[in-house]
Amino acid sequence: MKKIKSQLLYAALIGILIGAYSCKPKNAGSAVTSDAAGKVYVAPGKYDEFYNFVSGGFSGQMSTYGLPSGRLLRVIPVFSVDPEKGYGYSEETKPMLNTSHGFVPWDDLHHPELSQTNGEVDGRWIFGNANNTPRVARIDLSTFRTAEIIELPNSAGNHSSPFITENTEYVVAGTRFSVPPDNVNGDVPINSYRKNFKGYLSFISVGKEGQMDIAFQIQCPGVNFDLSHAGKGKSHGWFFFSCYNTEQANTLLEVNASQKDKDFILAVNWKKAEEYLKAGKGKKVTVKYAHNVYNEKTHTATSEIRNEVTVLDSKELADMCYFIPCPKSPHGCDVDPTGEYIVGSGKLAALIPVFSFDKLQKAIANKEFDGSFDGIPVVKYQSALYGEVQKPGLGPLHTEFDGKGNAITSFFVSSELVRWNIKDLKVMDRVPTYYSVGHLCIPGGDSRKPFGKYVIAYNKITKDRYLPTGPELAQSAQLYDISGDKMQLLLDFPTIGEPHYAQALPADLIKNKSVKFYNIDENTNAFASKGEATVKVIREGNKVQVYMTCIRSHFTPDNIEGIRVGDEVYFHITNLEQDWDIPHGFAIKGAANGELLIMPGETQTLKWIPEKPGISPFYCTDFCSALHQEMQGYVRVSPTGTNAPLLFSTGKNMPVTEGANKE
Numbered sequence: 001m002k003k004i005k006s007q008l009l010y011a012a013l014i015g016i017l018i019g020a021y022s023c024k025p026k027n028a029g030s031a032v033t034s035d036a037a038g039k040v041y042v043a044p045g046k047y048d049e050f051y052n053f054v055s056g057g058f059s060g061q062m063s064t065y066g067l068p069s070g071r072l073l074r075v076i077p078v079f080s081v082d083p084e085k086g087y088g089y090s091e092e093t094k095p096m097l098n099t100s101h102g103f104v105p106w107d108d109l110h111h112p113e114l115s116q117t118n119g120e121v122d123g124r125w126i127f128g129n130a131n132n133t134p135r136v137a138r139i140d141l142s143t144f145r146t147a148e149i150i151e152l153p154n155s156a157g158n159h160s161s162p163f164i165t166e167n168t169e170y171v172v173a174g175t176r177f178s179v180p181p182d183n184v185n186g187d188v189p190i191n192s193y194r195k196n197f198k199g200y201l202s203f204i205s206v207g208k209e210g211q212m213d214i215a216f217q218i219q220c221p222g223v224n225f226d227l228s229h230a231g232k233g234k235s236h237g238w239f240f241f242s243c244y245n246t247e248q249a250n251t252l253l254e255v256n257a258s259q260k261d262k263d264f265i266l267a268v269n270w271k272k273a274e275e276y277l278k279a280g281k282g283k284k285v286t287v288k289y290a291h292n293v294y295n296e297k298t299h300t301a302t303s304e305i306r307n308e309v310t311v312l313d314s315k316e317l318a319d320m321c322y323f324i325p326c327p328k329s330p331h332g333c334d335v336d337p338t339g340e341y342i343v344g345s346g347k348l349a350a351l352i353p354v355f356s357f358d359k360l361q362k363a364i365a366n367k368e369f370d371g372s373f374d375g376i377p378v379v380k381y382q383s384a385l386y387g388e389v390q391k392p393g394l395g396p397l398h399t400e401f402d403g404k405g406n407a408i409t410s411f412f413v414s415s416e417l418v419r420w421n422i423k424d425l426k427v428m429d430r431v432p433t434y435y436s437v438g439h440l441c442i443p444g445g446d447s448r449k450p451f452g453k454y455v456i457a458y459n460k461i462t463k464d465r466y467l468p469t470g471p472e473l474a475q476s477a478q479l480y481d482i483s484g485d486k487m488q489l490l491l492d493f494p495t496i497g498e499p500h501y502a503q504a505l506p507a508d509l510i511k512n513k514s515v516k517f518y519n520i521d522e523n524t525n526a527f528a529s530k531g532e533a534t535v536k537v538i539r540e541g542n543k544v545q546v547y548m549t550c551i552r553s554h555f556t557p558d559n560i561e562g563i564r565v566g567d568e569v570y571f572h573i574t575n576l577e578q579d580w581d582i583p584h585g586f587a588i589k590g591a592a593n594g595e596l597l598i599m600p601g602e603t604q605t606l607k608w609i610p611e612k613p614g615i616s617p618f619y620c621t622d623f624c625s626a627l628h629q630e631m632q633g634y635v636r637v638s639p640t641g642t643n644a645p646l647l648f649s650t651g652k653n654m655p656v657t658e659g660a661n662k663e
C-alpha cells in the first residue's frame, strides 16, 4: 500500500515536472535592462572578450561563439560528418569516425571540458563526449579541429564525461547505462540487471602533446552514472560522480528509478586507484576499441583497434570508492573552486545538498557508514553533509561558481538561475530563463579560477522567443551580467543542435596561437604535390590516383581524360597557398559523398566513382578570389572496357583521342 501511494506521489510529481511548470514563468516579457545593448555591443572589427564552446547535443558537433556578442564563429565537427568542411567525407578524415562498430557518422555531444593547469583553464585543448557510441574527443585549440578520438569499452551512454583533473592528468568518463562487461556473454535476460550489469568509470591519461590512453577502468555496481567532476585543491586526487537508478530498475525508469529517497554520489580516490594499479591489482581484460589520431603533418587520420584494458574492481579493492547518499535522482555534481564543497543537484529534490570534503574524510576515517551498497561503503548522509540550500527552486540541474564565494544553479522546472552563497547557503538572487534551462556556464566556472563576469544559460524550450520555424524552434543561450548584486539578462542567441554543457575562457588564452596555415614544406601526406611541376595522374588497375594542386585561381591539372566508368578515382588535392584564410574547395558532379575544404598547405582526398560516360565538371567551392568562378575543370569519362589513354593538362590542349562520340 505504502509503495503504491509513493508511486502515485511520484507520478504526480513527474506530472508537475513535465507539464505545469515547463513553459513560461510569470512576467516572461523581454525583461532586459536598458543598458543591455551597450554591454553586449562589440563594434564591427573588434574582438569578443571570451570564446564560448557550446555542445551541439544531437548535432554531434561543438560550436564556438564570441561573448558578449553571441556571434557564432565556428562549428567544429567532432562526432558527426560535416559536409561543410568535408569532415568524415575526405579519405583523410574518415578514420576519425572509426569505432569497434565500424564507421559511425553521428553522435550526441553533451559536455565540452577545457584542459587545465593547476586547476585553471589553459586554452590548450577542449574535450567532448560522445554519448551514444561511447567516445571522448580532443580538439586542438590552435586549429579548432578534432585531433583525437578514443572509444570506451565496457560502456554505453558515455554521459558523465569528459571531466578532467586539475592538471589534465586524466579525462574521466562514467558510463550512463550499466551493461554486461564486453568480455562476457552479454546475451542475458534484461531483468537480470542486478546480477549481470556493471557500471564502468574510465580514467584516460593525457600526455604532454595531448595523447589519450585508457590508463584504467574501475568496475562499479550497475547503476546509472550521470555527471561528475574532479576534486581540486585539497580534494585533488578524488573524483565525484552522481548516480541515479540505484533502484537498479530496467524498465519504466521514470517511475521505477524514482523510488528511493536518496541516490548516491560516488567518491573515488583515484590516487588510491593509481597505487593499486602500480601494485598490479588491475586485471587485464580483452575488449575492442578504436583509437583515432589526426596527424597535422600527413594531414591524415589513422585508426587503430586496441584489444586490452586494465580494470580495477571497486568491490575487491578497499578504500577506493565510497557512496554518499544524495537526494533524489541527482544530475549535476559540481565542486567549488576551493575543492571543499561538492554540490549535488537532485532533479526531484526540493533542496540542494552541499557536501564537505573535510567531513567526508573524517567520516571515512571514523567509519561513519550506513552499511554498504554492492560492496561499497555508504557514508552517513549527515556525516558528509555541510548543509542544504533550502527552497532554492524546482528541478535543480547544474551549478557553476563565480569565484567570489557564490554558486549559481540552474532550475529546469521553475526556469530560473539562482545565485546562493556557498558559506551560509542562503539564496541571494534569482532570475528567470526563457525557458527550461539545462546547463549553465560561467567562464572558468568549474575551475579553481572562474572569471565571474557573465553566466550563460542554455535553454531547451524557447516557445515564442524567436520567429517561428515550423514544429521545431531554435534552442537558445542567454547571457547574464553577474558582476553586480542582481543578475541581469543581456542577450539571447540561438544555438546549433541542442546545447547541453558549455565552457568559456578569455580570448587572450587562445587567439594569439591560432594556426594560420600549414607549412607546405612540412606536408608529408603520401599523395601531396608540392608544386604544379609534380602533379600526375596514375592508373593502378581500376584505381586512378590524381595528384592535383590548387592555388588562386586554378587547379592543376584541370583537364583529365581516360577515366572509365566504375573506376575508383582519388583526387588528392594539395592547396599550395601559404596565406591565412585561403582554403580552396573541391566538388565534382555526381560525387556520392561531399566536398573537400582544403586548408592552405594541406592535402585532402575525395573518392569518386563515375557511373556514366560523359563530361563531369569540378570546381572550387570556397570563394577565394575575384576569379573564383573561373576555378574549375573537366573530367572526361569513357565507358568501361575502352582503352582511352590517361591524359591530363592545364593551360594547353591534349591530343585528341577517340571516344564513343568522336569530335
Ligand code: K7E
Residues within 6 Å of the ligand: 110, 111, 159, 227, 331, 397, 398, 437, 438, 439, 499, 500, 501
Ligand atoms: Cu544536464 Cu546531458 Cu549534462 Cu543536458 S545534461 S542539460
Ligand code: CUA
Residues within 6 Å of the ligand: 552, 553, 583, 584, 585, 620, 621, 622, 623, 624, 625, 628, 629, 631
Ligand atoms: Cu579556390 Cu575558389
